[in-house]
Amino acid sequence: MKKILVFAFTLMIIFTLAACGNDSNDGNISDESEAINDRGNENDQEDSNEEEDTSEEINDESSQDSSENNNDSDGSEEKIVATLDSGEIIINVYDNPTSRELLDQLPLTLTFEEYAGFEKLAYPPEELTTEGTPDGYTPKRGDFSYFSPWGNITFFYDSHRYSNGLVKMGEIESGVELLDDIDEDFTVTIERLE
Secondary structure (H helix, E strand, O other), X not given: OHHHHHHHHHHHHHHHHHHHHHHXXXXXXXXXXXXXXXXXXXXXXXOOOHHHHHHHHHHHHHHHHHHHHHOOOOOOEEEEEEEEOOEEEEEEEEOOHHHHHHHHHOOEEEEEEEEOOOEEEEOOOOOOOOOOOOOEEOOOXXXXXXXXXXXXXXXXXXXXXXXXXXXXXXXXXXXXXXXXXXXXXXXXXXXXXX
């Protein structure tokens, strides 16, 4: 009887270790798919492990390379202003296909909402193209982006992990601090800065 219990216990440990080994091999693949499926799940970010950090570093490097090549295609930028009740946010908008389509829709008055403790998002009236843009990138505080799977534009007031389908349209030059303490929906008018 003792031999059977010892054998069963040994098998259980072997299967557990084998399962853990398989998870670490697939970690990079599942992290990228989770970026689409669980984009805003705060617990995923808090419970990250070394494998996710490695995946983010790899994705950061590749997305920065492709972002630099595709976001600012001819070196020119245009500025827009987002006017809130509490002040103005000035944004340097990159010259890429996604940004140009948003600029064509301006001026816009949109209702932004809090999302997951790192961004404020709103939905423009028409979806934007992602043709000729990177597959995604790792956003940081002050980024102005478009998330194509949901069709929303977003102000990042905190950093987040790599997200497939996220296109960087520009960077906030001033006013990002206005977003820090807004917990409720708020109205923003976005227009070209003359």
